[in-house]
Amino acid sequence: MFDFWSIVRRFLYMLFVLWIVATIIFFMFRLMPGSPLTAFIGTTFTDEQHDLLVKRFGLDKSLFEQYTLFIVNTLKGDFGLSFTYNKPVINMIIEALPNSIILTLFSLVIAYIFGVIAGAYLAWKRATFIEGFSIPIVLTTRSAPEFWLGMIALAFFSFQLDIFPSGGTSAAGVIYETTLSKLTSLHFYYHLILPSLVLALYLQGLPLLLMRSNMLEVMQEDFVTMSKMKGLSSWRIVIYHAARNALLPVATAFTLGVGFAFGGNVVIETVFSWPGLGRLLVFAVSSSDYPLAQGAFIFLTAILILMNFLADLLYLFLDPRVSYKTKN
Amino acid sequence: MIAEIYKIFKENNYATIGVCIYLFFILVAIFADLIATNDPLRINFSSSGLARNLPPSWEYFLGTTSNGRDIFSQLIYGSRNALAVGLSAALAVAILGTIVGLISGFYGGWIDNLIMRLADIALGLPFLPFVIVLAAFLGPSSWNVVIAIGLLLWPNAGRIIRSQVLTLRERGYIESAKVSGCSNFRIIFLHIAPNILPLSFLYGSIAIGWAILTEASVSFLGFGPSDVISWGYMLQDAYSSQALSLGAYIWFIPPGICIVLMVVAGFFISRGYEEILFPKIKK
């Protein structure tokens, strides 16, 4: 059914792409204008201290040396020390990662459940007033800037109505002993609702439209008309066939969506003070913390590329028409 | 081409609405100098000092910002930035995607291979984070968004166009053109390109919305220029000046609506186009 080695080859190729991206990012940060240590000004900062820092972060070495060191260390999972936090970058990323993963998955699941159902429903209501009314609304939700929706949601649901908390992953004073205890705490999910809903509002458009067009396709086929005439529960038949048809594109879109939403979360995480990878990146870039920015960026990239890879595999497993060889 | 466009209007309300919205904003942008009542960047003073947070009046239709700037005029001038960013991004994607798709599809071989590898790399870069890094690298400017879109979004268009070219290449009239000694250049641009223009147009129109949304996000995160009025800048200004707490809805709702309208217009048009191009979804 599929060629094992072609998958291995594909995987190696994925690593190659990651390496290229890491290289691009490394040089972008190294060639940026301004001294990389400017973030430190404002403290009592002497010349000797400056030189010391330059040495500690390896900035006195040649660019090529720095690059080789960077690649070797990255392979070892060592992303260096954050300039501002003075902590290993990898620890900070690992702390932020679960928050981002949960936010992304949670909102995608909401979006896809809603999108699939609503898409099927709208296809069913084809050429009715409801459809004519809904499609522009769906398109509009995809057109609104997420942070703007977030601002309005925050102002309305949190500040005005006081239904949801306004940010962070917990109320003041709550201690999560471990990541697991955090991810299993109801409190955490209560804080997750508002940001995920805003994100989901944006994300639901794609599965909705995909599902709808698949439904429409199925509904035009003869056997549906036939079964309708036979008086069978045509709704069930359509759903069955449409779901089968839609499974592949929706699943692929979901997988790609994970990688994509991860990068896009940057904005929502900022509005809702959500301590995820995106906010880490924004903080790192705006305070010129290159090791941290580099690490966060490479992680975001790795997730994106991995998800692209998984989407390819999904295609391979779910679509009988495509064999891996012909696609390549 | 013209017949096709006419068909869209005739049969598709979405596209008509979309084009109308665009026309509206284009007119506003062109006549911004006449419509705007103030210099959008000037700090206005009233008799009691800085004209800050004023409610709507005849002098300031939508009131003023915390800095004493005229919101209405900012909104008007914002359309220029949105159109400039949106249209240049559309051009960048359309041109790059078309050229790449044409070359890759027509020549195949190592060129095709190389281009598709480049496409994989471009698709492997997370979009918004990349724009942020780019803004730090090049300094804050609206063009970062256009550059990033050009650099990262061509593969989508490129790939589809490439596969279209692959099928076109096998058609009889291309074969006959080849036999009759037409140069490759001629074949590509005279015989193949016109057939894929609608696709370029489709991806271009999708890029408009992307560009405007991204520009807004980047401005909001504080990586945009502070001396160029854009809707994203206005939202960022409103947010950091606490328009929410001030209850100054008149300040942060209109720019958002303008962005929505502009982006949705792009969707409408591309949707209308899609229905022509992929008629199986059509009624």
Add this chain to the structure above:
Amino acid sequence: MRKKLIAIFAGLISSLILPFLVSSASAEEVRSMKLWAREQAAGPAPHTAALIIAQTLNELGLDITVNAVPWPQMADQVWYKRLDEDTWDLTMWQMVSRPERSDPDEFTYNLFHSSTAEKGYNFIGYVSSAYDELAEKQRVTMDPDARKQIVDQAQQLLADDAANAYLVHPLLNFAYDNTQFKDGSAIEQAGLGIKNIWTYLNIEPINGNNDLVAQSLDEIQAINPFFISGGTDSWITEIVWDRLLRIGPNGTPQPWAAESFNWVNEQTIDVTLRSGMSWHDGQPVTTEDVIFSFEAPMDAEMVPMYSPFVKNIDSMEDMGNNVVRFNLKSSNAAFLTSTLAKINLVPKHYYGPIIDSLKGTGNNAETIIEEKRIGSGPFKFVDWRQREQVILEANSGHFNPPKINRWIMKEIPNVEAALGMFRKGEVNFLTDYKGDPAVLANIVEEDGDITLVKSVDVGFQYMAMNHRRAPFDDVNFRRAVSLAIDRDVMVNAAWAGNAVKAGSHISPALSFYHKDGITEFETGIDLAKKILEDAGYTVKNGRLHYPEGVSEKH
């Protein structure tokens, strides 16, 4: 871009044609300049101030545009490239308040002494031997009244030299929920407002509330007795670790972990450690710990941040009876404030081995990743979730135990969300408000249960001029620029009334050292024009020209 082109074009034309037309007139036009400023989001008030200043100065015939950039770019240009040929001309700048800045020494010496011009805080390049003398003298004058006179002279000299265009001392806005804390139980510290240790110790929770929930807009980067990355970190280190002295509410150092201190002579001070203190792990605080706390920072490679503050210590002796003697290299009036009230006391049994293990690894004490954080302060460290919150708990065994049970700080990156949380009660003490003061005032009025306390900042906002470059090497030019700016407009328009006028680097909050009347001076565009005219500057075609014979390049 277009402006630039026009400027270049105009420059070309004038340099090509003008020599032929007016070969006798040698007056040179003052070049177009940039006023550097942070982007608006980083501080709306200074940004507005910059725009107004540029508008004003252009009326003098200058061509100034505001160049708003993020901090790293601005710092790179103004701070690191200060000696470059083609560097900055004008920049908005600020000095923020810190407890140790309530002694005039840091600003008086570091900002203007010529020794700090090349690399230190004197980035404007102000060089005056008369001033150097005053700055050095105030440092070694132990008698407060005599010292005040010198500091007064220094302030006057800076004003006469128009070293900086001081604009305002902002008002600090802090607020708390008076349904959760007894109204008036917060304590104001000179120049710092009610966000200080005295408040944390004394504020009385009521109605069943136990926690003080504070908030910070900046991210906390380290909770480490040997390193603070910025202001916010210090809010925490300050209350987890004790110091021998603390800056009291009135701005002067007072005994704290030290029961008393006694100057044996101008270079020797005996400090008696309070007895019965213990570390958060239960071990007693000893004089050995005290000596370790001051010895550790002497290793500049290990504790670079604090080493400057112990540089003046020659040696320490354990005199018995809980007394530690500090022998100084030279007498220093600021020693109490800048050393004894600054260095965190740390337990040797915990930090000694950590520091030893770091030696020779290339890492220093700033990178310590602590399992625990052990101090002896009124609050114990409990938990820190990065970019979210820090939780401290009251140290009931402390000699001055707080009345609250827990001190919690939420890290909320934007001011709007922070204010929303404060209104909802998710935060009950607004400790970091950089937003629009008018908005806060509105909310206080609407809510009715909020106590708002405004105080004058120790820090100040100013426009700095690069003394190294013409025309700012000319005191008359600097005076004209500074006096052209109407300080009332600054206070009322840019800072919306939420500031007081500034005339020197010593805030009126430090009432003892602030020179009376230094903020009273006449300003106005006509005055500025007259100063320039008297100094020989001329305006031609709307642009200001140097006096004859003076040129940009010497």
